[in-house]
Amino acid sequence: MDLLLYPSSISFKSHASPPRPNFPNFNSKKSRNFLRNPLIWRQNCRIRAQSSNGTAGDGFVLEDVPHLTDFLPGLLSYPNPLQNSKAYAIVRQTFVTPEDAVAENIVVQKDSPRGVHFRRAGPREKVYFKSEEVRACIVTCGGLCPGINTVIRELVYGLNYMYGVDDILGIEGGYRGFYSKNTVSLTPKLVNDIHKRGGTFLRTSRGGHDTNKIVDNIEDRGINQVYIIGGDGTQKGADLIFKEVEKRGLQVAVAGIPKTIDNDIAVIDKSFGFDTAVEEAQRAINAAHVEVESVENGVGIVKLMGRYSGFIAMYATLASRDVDCCLIPESPFYLEGRGGLFEFVEERLKENGHIVIVLAEGAGQDYVAQELHPIDEKDASGNRLLLDVGLWLSQKIKDHFTNVRKMAINMKYIDPTYMIRAIPSNAADNVYCTLLAQSAVHGAMAGYTGFTVGPVNSRHAYIPIARVTETQNTVKLTDRMWARLLASTNQPSFLNSNEVIPEKADQETMEVVNDMRITSI
Numbered sequence: 001m002d003l004l005l006y007p008s009s010i011s012f013k014s015h016a017s018p019p020r021p022n023f024p025n026f027n028s029k030k031s032r033n034f035l036r037n038p039l040i041w042r043q044n045c046r047i048r049a050q051s052s053n054g055t056a057g058d059g060f061v062l063e064d065v066p067h068l069t070d071f072l073p074g075l076l077s078y079p080n081p082l083q084n085s086k087a088y089a090i091v092r093q094t095f096v097t098p099e100d101a102v103a104e105n106i107v108v109q110k111d112s113p114r115g116v117h118f119r120r121a122g123p124r125e126k127v128y129f130k131s132e133e134v135r136a137c138i139v140t141c142g143g144l145c146p147g148i149n150t151v152i153r154e155l156v157y158g159l160n161y162m163y164g165v166d167d168i169l170g171i172e173g174g175y176r177g178f179y180s181k182n183t184v185s186l187t188p189k190l191v192n193d194i195h196k197r198g199g200t201f202l203r204t205s206r207g208g209h210d211t212n213k214i215v216d217n218i219e220d221r222g223i224n225q226v227y228i229i230g231g232d233g234t235q236k237g238a239d240l241i242f243k244e245v246e247k248r249g250l251q252v253a254v255a256g257i258p259k260t261i262d263n264d265i266a267v268i269d270k271s272f273g274f275d276t277a278v279e280e281a282q283r284a285i286n287a288a289h290v291e292v293e294s295v296e297n298g299v300g301i302v303k304l305m306g307r308y309s310g311f312i313a314m315y316a317t318l319a320s321r322d323v324d325c326c327l328i329p330e331s332p333f334y335l336e337g338r339g340g341l342f343e344f345v346e347e348r349l350k351e352n353g354h355i356v357i358v359l360a361e362g363a364g365q366d367y368v369a370q371e372l373h374p375i376d377e378k379d380a381s382g383n384r385l386l387l388d389v390g391l392w393l394s395q396k397i398k399d400h401f402t403n404v405r406k407m408a409i410n411m412k413y414i415d416p417t418y419m420i421r422a423i424p425s426n427a428a429d430n431v432y433c434t435l436l437a438q439s440a441v442h443g444a445m446a447g448y449t450g451f452t453v454g455p456v457n458s459r460h461a462y463i464p465i466a467r468v469t470e471t472q473n474t475v476k477l478t479d480r481m482w483a484r485l486l487a488s489t490n491q492p493s494f495l496n497s498n499e500v501i502p503e504k505a506d507q508e509t510m511e512v513v514n515d516m517r518i519t520s521i
């Protein structure tokens with residue numbers, strides 16, 4: 001296996017399952033019983049953890065992904081069919097060498113250790129599947145995002161054109177589709193045009209993940225490569241599928257392709273569809289700006305997606321220049337008093353006659369909740385349903401200026417959230433989706449499994465799934481990017497709050513807000 005070719009000074013911090021003792025025949029009943037024995041399994045995990053702790057030599061750490069040969073040591077390999085591919089005929093180096101790794105941090109000091117690395121994505125000299133024996137499947141889960149169809153298309157094309165695989169199944173309607181729906185056979189002809197459409201050709205769902213039923217189905221259908229497109233929840237599900245596949249000792253490669261419009265997936269540079277969303281958000285911001293600059297005391301509020309991460313709002317604000325204030329979940333804000341939002345709105349109205357506020361849907365949730373006392377509702381996947389901060393804020397600003405400041409304002413509230421999510425991906429995202437899909441195919445064909453693919457410092461890498469699900473990517477207020485935004489909008493940072501959060505809104509406001517909640521459900 002590739003790993004052995006690394007110099008001995010390199011240490012491996014692996015999220016992969018522990019190496020198993022050698023068995024003469026891994027498909028024997030004895031071997032399979034061993035794999036099912038949780039006690040032996042845990043012991044092995046400890047051994048692996050002890051032997052991989054710490055760094056050696058120059059501090060190079062490879063956070064490696066599992067390989068099918070970790071639990072199927074006798075697996076045969078074959079020459080990669082790409083070596084006869086016309087597309088790669090004059091490429092200087094067709095195959096990625098086992099030594100290639102991608103650094104997690106590229107800003108280093110002269111004497112700092114080399115740090116954490118991931119395996120570089122790309123085609124390998126050897127593959128662990130015969131093309132004619134591959135039965136692949138593709139599933140899409142979670143919310144929509146521009147570019148899903150491009151990834152589906154390029155997985156089908158990549159498998160077919162690069163590796164000659166022609167048995168590709170589409171699993172319809174997310175994870176539950178594995179056990180509750182028939183499959184659809186995917187051919188290049190069928191998916192040829194789908195990248196021009198938003199949404200997902202295979203449809204999607206939340207909830208319904210049942211690891212055993214899914215893996216039973218994978219086994220029953222003879223599927224040996226599983227491509228799973230989805231966000232953090234989906235990737236957690238993919239990890240469970242991988243672990244169950246491994247426990248059963250099946251020759252099935254599980255590849256995750258990260259999808260999230262919120263850009264909240266850790267480790268990778270950014271998620272596909274994010275740029276498209278930021279671009280599309282400009283249209284809504286522009287509309288708000290046109291509206292409010294055409295009237296007296298115009299206040300425009302644009303709500304964008306972002307449950308726990310305000311990346312779309314932050315980048316849309318930075319891109320636009322028409323936004324006066326950006327509110328995100330990571331940065332608590334307050335309304336009343338010195339340095340509060342009301343004061344800032346009034347200043348800008350006096351200065352410019354209008355103001356545009358962009359806010360992420362997850363912003364100020366605690367603040368809103370204090371007044372609305374909501375019931376804790378969740379979607380089918382267990383994600384908390386958010387209160388509508390956009391409607392709430394619009395009403396609060398209206399009330400403040402009408403009742404307290406006795407000033408007439410012209411409120412324009414725009415909620416383009418689903419419009420931004422439902423469009424096809426732009427040119428840059430289409431290229432990105434192609435790379436993701438091809439990297440996933442190369443990885444699975446090369447026998448890697450339990451991995452998520454994605455760009456790390458602009459180079460595509462195979463990342464252990466657990467690594468991308470253990471934390472969520474959020475805007476760091478202490479990073480320079482947020483400071484750049486503050487410097488660009490000159491909005492309050494809300495950091496030195498002499499915060500006055502009202503104990504309770506007056507009865508009239510409560511009624512209005514409650515009415516709005518009903519409208520927004």
Ligand SMILES: Nc1ncnc2c1ncn2[C@@H]1O[C@H](COP(=O)(O)OP(=O)(O)OP(=O)(O)O)[C@@H](O)[C@H]1O
Nearest residue numbers: 142143206207209230231232233234236237260381
């Ligand atoms: N912890 C988990 N373990 C196993 N499966 C999960 C887990 N969390 C979510 N899933 C499954 O993953 C699928 C998608 O999850 P979810 O609805 O949270 O979307 P997501 O993948 O996080 O994408 P989005 O960014 O749109 O929210 C669902 O079928 C859900 O059942």
Ligand SMILES: O=P(O)(O)OC[C@H]1O[C@](O)(CO)[C@@H](O)[C@@H]1O
Nearest residue numbers: 143144260261262305306307379
């Ligand atoms: O209404 P849905 O489809 O469940 O999805 C809404 C959520 O999905 C996301 O777009 C993430 O996919 C969030 O930003 C948003 O809160």
Ligand SMILES: [Mg+2]
Nearest residue numbers: 142231232233
């Ligand atoms: Mg999620």
